[in-house]
Amino acid sequence: TQLLEQSPQFLSIQEGENLTVYCNSSSVFSSLQWYRQEPGEGPVLLVTVVTGGEVKKLKRLTFQFGDARKDSSLHITAAQPGDTGLYLCAGGTDSWGKLQFGAGTQVVVTP
Amino acid sequence: ETGVTQSPTHLIKTRGQQVTLRCSSQSGHNTVSWYQQALGQGPQFIFQYYREEENGRGNFPPRFSGLQFPNYSSELNVNALELDDSALYLCASTLKLTQVSYGYTFGSGTRLTVV
Numbered sequence: 551t552q553l554l555e556q557s558p559q560f561l562s563i564q565e566g567e568n569l570t571v572y573c574n575s576s577s578v579f580s581s582l583q584w585y586r587q588e589p590g591e592g593p594v595l596l597v598t599v600v601t602g603g604e605v606k607k608l609k610r611l612t613f614q615f616g617d618a619r620k621d622s623s624l625h626i627t628a629a630q631p632g633d634t635g636l637y638l639c640a641g642g643t644d645s646w647g648k649l650q651f652g653a654g655t656q657v658v659v660t661p
Numbered sequence: 662e663t664g665v666t667q668s669p670t671h672l673i674k675t676r677g678q679q680v681t682l683r684c685s686s687q688s689g690h691n692t693v694s695w696y697q698q699a700l701g702q703g704p705q706f707i708f709q710y711y712r713e714e715e716n717g718r719g720n721f722p723p724r725f726s727g728l729q730f731p732n733y734s735s736e737l738n739v740n741a742l743e744l745d746d747s748a749l750y751l752c753a754s755t756l757k758l759t760q761v762s763y764g765y766t767f768g769s770g771t772r773l774t775v776v
Contacts, residue, residue: 592751594767653702
């Protein structure tokens with residue numbers, strides 16, 4: 551059972567467009583991480599957010615953690631084909647670092 | 662600095678058999694976690710090892726067991742394989758200092774197919 555719901559499940563856009571991926575839960579998380587996974591590879595950490603309301607920017611990617619620490623969003627500006635991949639959010643609930651993952655959003659950016 | 666390496670990359674086993682998967686953690690990392698990722702799903706937490714002891718476990722039966730060695734490398738053992746055990750098994754390592762947990766580095770995984 552996935553405690554973290556990601557939406558949409560699939561997103562196909564043209565190069566240069568913007569996109570937003572959402573990660574929602576009824577649970578409170580002490581931290582939330584976003585990963586990108588490509589076929590045949592493990593997830594690669596993009597960012598960790600820990601404070602409610604926190605916003606982090608990583609070049610064209612903007613990550614936001616909800617005020618109540620139950621939800622998060624990932625916004626990509628001017629998407630490029632290299633942004634193609636499975637985007638996973640993962641919530642941490644204890645200091646030992648066990649992560650609860652969402653099912654992921656498959657993003658395809660075509661030239 | 663090397664990342665997390667897992668072996669083998671692919672494996673085919675018969676139902677009822679036993680399997681051992683191996684993981685070398687990233688240099689400087691002291692904590693290893695194992696995840697199972699079924700097709701089309703996000704990774705599911707199996708268990709975590711810190712200083713050679715299991716210190717957290719997900720909803721997996723006892724036939725899933727593990728070890729962590731003094732060099733922080735780790736093994737995942739699965740007994741009495743079932744068809745539903747077919748999945749990508751991911752190892753992730755991190756540096757944990759007291760209550761602080763840094764981001765995880767994942768390996769590329771072992772694709773296990775049970776027939």
